[in-house]
Structure formats: structure tokens, C-alpha cells
Amino acid sequence: MVEFRFDIKPLFPQPIIKVASNLLPHTFRGDRRQCLDATSKMSEIIDRLGQLSAISQGLNKPVTTAQRLRMSENQTIYLLADTEAGPNGAVIGLLKVGTKDLYLFDEKGQTRKMEQSPSILDFYVHESRQRAGLGKRLFETMLNEEQWTPLKCSVDRPSEKLLAFLSKHYGLVRTIPQANNFVLYEGFFSDGASQKGSRNGHAESPERTKNGLHITNSPNTHLFGATYLGDDTTKQKRFGRRGSDSQQQQQQQHQQQQAALLQQITQISPNGRYGAPRPTCSMAEIIHAGSASSGKGSGGGSAESNRIK
Numbered sequence: 143m144v145e146f147r148f149d150i151k152p153l154f155p156q157p158i159i160k161v162a163s164n165l166l167p168h169t170f171r172g173d174r175r176q177c178l179d180a181t182s183k184m185s186e187i188i189d190r191l192g193q194l195s196a197i198s199q200g201l202n203k204p205v206t207t208a209q210r211l212r213m214s215e216n217q218t219i220y221l222l223a224d225t226e227a228g229p230n231g232a233v234i235g236l237l238k239v240g241t242k243d244l245y246l247f248d249e250k251g252q253t254r255k256m257e258q259s260p261s262i263l264d265f266y267v268h269e270s271r272q273r274a275g276l277g278k279r280l281f282e283t284m285l286n287e288e289q290w291t292p293l294k295c296s297v298d299r300p301s302e303k304l305l306a307f308l309s310k311h312y313g314l315v316r317t318i319p320q321a322n323n324f325v326l327y328e329g330f331f332s333d334g335a336s337q338k339g340s341r342n343g344h345a346e347s348p349e350r351t352k353n354g355l356h357i358t359n360s361p362n363t364h365l366f367g368a369t370y371l372g373d374d375t376t377k378q379k380r381f382g383r384r385g386s387d388s389q390q391q392q393q394q395q396h397q398q399q400q401a402a403l404l405q406q407i408t409q410i411s412p413n414g415r416y417g418a419p420r421p422t423c424s425m426a427e428i429i430h431a432g433s434a435s436s437g438k439g440s441g442g443g444s445a446e447s448n449r450i451k
């Protein structure tokens with residue numbers, strides 16, 4: 143359990159509190175002096191829990207810090223405390239969620255841009271209290287508050303424990319492969335009841351169809367090339383007509399586009415979970431090796447494989 147030099151009870155009038163970018167418990171009422179005191183204590187709590195979460199996940203840098211929450215517009219942290227523990231009470235769990243704009247592959251390998259998609263960003267229950275139903279309690283509170291359903295949440299690089307948790311409590315097992323580190327489950331794109339914070343994603347519509355090639359603005363097209371729709375003869379004629387110089391130019395241009403889009407598609411952020419060094423991204427290897435590239439949607443290495451051990 144995580145104890146502090148100060149009494150946490152005034153900050154936790156109830157076992158689970160919600161904290162947004164003002165770094166105050168959602169239940170907080172007080173004057174300016176009390177407000178400063180509460181934010182300072184809350185920062186300490188968030189930083190400590192964030193650090194413990196990173197350690198338990200094998201990350202060399204926390205995903206969750208008070209400073210990061212303060213700078214965010216659409217993230218919320220849920221904290222679970224045991225006010226009966228010790229003289230000052232103890233904080234035992236943290237769950238950070240937020241909405242993100244993401245390019246995602248659907249079940250058919252088509253790119254969809256999901257705006258303000260609900261995401262699970264960091265989740266931690268202290269080692270001494272794990273597997274006692276507290277994670278579920280925290281998660282359920284979050285789902286109720288945000289009005290989200292588990293199936294419609296993407297999960298940022300989940301650990302084995304979180305994958306087991308989602309499987310056990312919500313029957314989430316079959317994932318849809320992605321090019322980034324987010325994990326989502328089959329049914330994510332199905333037309334269910336829409337939820338707060340989530341606008342319906344849409345498949346990028348084809349911009350043009352030319353010589354049997356289906357060309358869109360989607361990152362899929364830029365990463366893997368245009369999708370061929372016509373017959374083989376048309377394709378051979380098309381490539382047979384190209385001079386080798388223009389082919390080289392096109393290849394170069396294509397590689398530059400790929401690099402730029404890879405940046406976008408993986409949502410790399412120097413501050414988030416992705417700030418932590420980790421083994422080379424398999425997608426980057428596929429693209430930069432220039433070797434026979436994989437098929438659509440196959441570049442999304444599993445989130446777990448990118449986790450630092």
C-alpha cells in the first residue's frame with residue numbers, strides 16, 4: 143500500500159475519486175489556501191502511483207505524472223484509497239483514461255480515423271492488493287462515470303496482466319491487429335450504442351480509382367501502396383509502361399511519405415508511454431528494410447512485444 147507523510151483522508155471523502163487537469167479531487171470544496179494544499183498533495187500522490195505503475199510494467203519512465211495531467215485537456219485519473227489503512231490512510235490504485243484521435247485498422251484491414259476515441263492509458267493496483275477485485279471496482283467506476291463500454295475502448299500497450307483482466311471480466315479476447323501500440327477488440331467498430339466521448343469513426347472513402355488502383359488518402363494507402371482492384375493484365379501493362387527513372391523517383395517519394403505517415407499513425411509522443419525507449423518497432427523495420435513488405439494490417443506488432451521487460 144502507498145502511504146504518505148500527510149493524512150490522505152480529507153482528499154478521499156469516498157474511496158474512489160476522480161482528478162482532472164486542475165489536480166483537485168472532483169469532490170473538492172475549499173478556499174484558495176486549501177486548494178493549493180490539495181493540489182500539492184494530489185501531485186505527490188499521482189507522481190508516486192505513476193512511478194510505481196511504471197516500475198511494475200517495466201517502463202523506465204512513468205506514463206502518468208501530475209505535470210502531464212495538468213497539461214492535458216482530455217485525461218482523467220481515477221484513484222482508489224483505503225482510508226482505514228494506517229494512521230494516514232493509503233492509496234492503492236490508479237487508472238488513467240482519456241480520449242485520443244487515432245488511425246486504426248478495422249477487421250477488414252481498412253483504415254478508420256477515430257476521433258476522441260476512449261482509451262485506457264495507465265492502470266495500476268498496488269502489488270499487495272492485486273487480484274482482490276479492486277482493479278475491477280476502479281474500472282467499473284470509470285466506465286460508469288465516462289459512460290463507456292469496455293469493447294469500445296482502445297488500450298495503450300496493455301500488459302499481460304491487463305489482457306488477462308479484460309479477458310476475465312469483460313470477455314475481451316480477440317484483438318484487431320494494429321500498426322500502433324493500441325490494442326482493440328473485435329466488435330470495436332460495430333455499430334453499437336454510441337458512447338459519450340466517442341464520435342463514430344469513419345472509413346476513409348476512396349479518392350479515386352485509376353487503372354484498377356484504389357487510391358485513398360488513408361495511411362494504409364501511403365504505407366502499403368494503392369490497393370489493386372483490377373485484373374493482373376492491367377497491372378502488368380501499367381507497370382511495364384513506367385520508365386526506371388520515374389520508378390525510382392516514385393519509390394523515393396513513397397518512402398518519404400511512409401516515414402511521415404508512420405510518425406502520424408503511431409501517434410508517437412515523446413512524453414507518453416512512447417517516450418520510453420524500447421526495442422525497434424517492427425513496422426519501422428518492415429518499411430525501412432525495404433524488403434518484401436507485409437500485407438495490409440499485418441504490421442501491427444502486438445503491444446506486448448514492444449513492452450520493455
Ligand SMILES: CC(=O)SCCNC(=O)CCNC(=O)[C@H](O)C(C)(C)COP(=O)(O)OP(=O)(O)OC[C@H]1O[C@@H](n2cnc3c(N)ncnc32)[C@H](O)[C@@H]1OP(=O)(O)O
Nearest residue numbers: 264265266267272273274275276277278300301306307310
Ligand atoms: C494500458 C495499461 O495500463 S497497461 C498496464 C496495466 N498495469 C499493470 O500491468 C500493472 C500491474 N498490474 C496491476 O496493477 C493489476 O494487476 C491490474 C490493474 C492489471 C488489475 O488489477 P487487479 O486488482 O489485480 O484486478 P482484479 O482483482 O479486479 O482482477 C483480477 C484479474 O486480473 C488479472 N490479473 C491480475 N493480476 C494478475 C497477474 N499477476 N497475473 C495474471 N493475471 C492477473 C487476472 O485476470 C485476474 O483474475 P484471476 O485472479 O482470476 O486470474
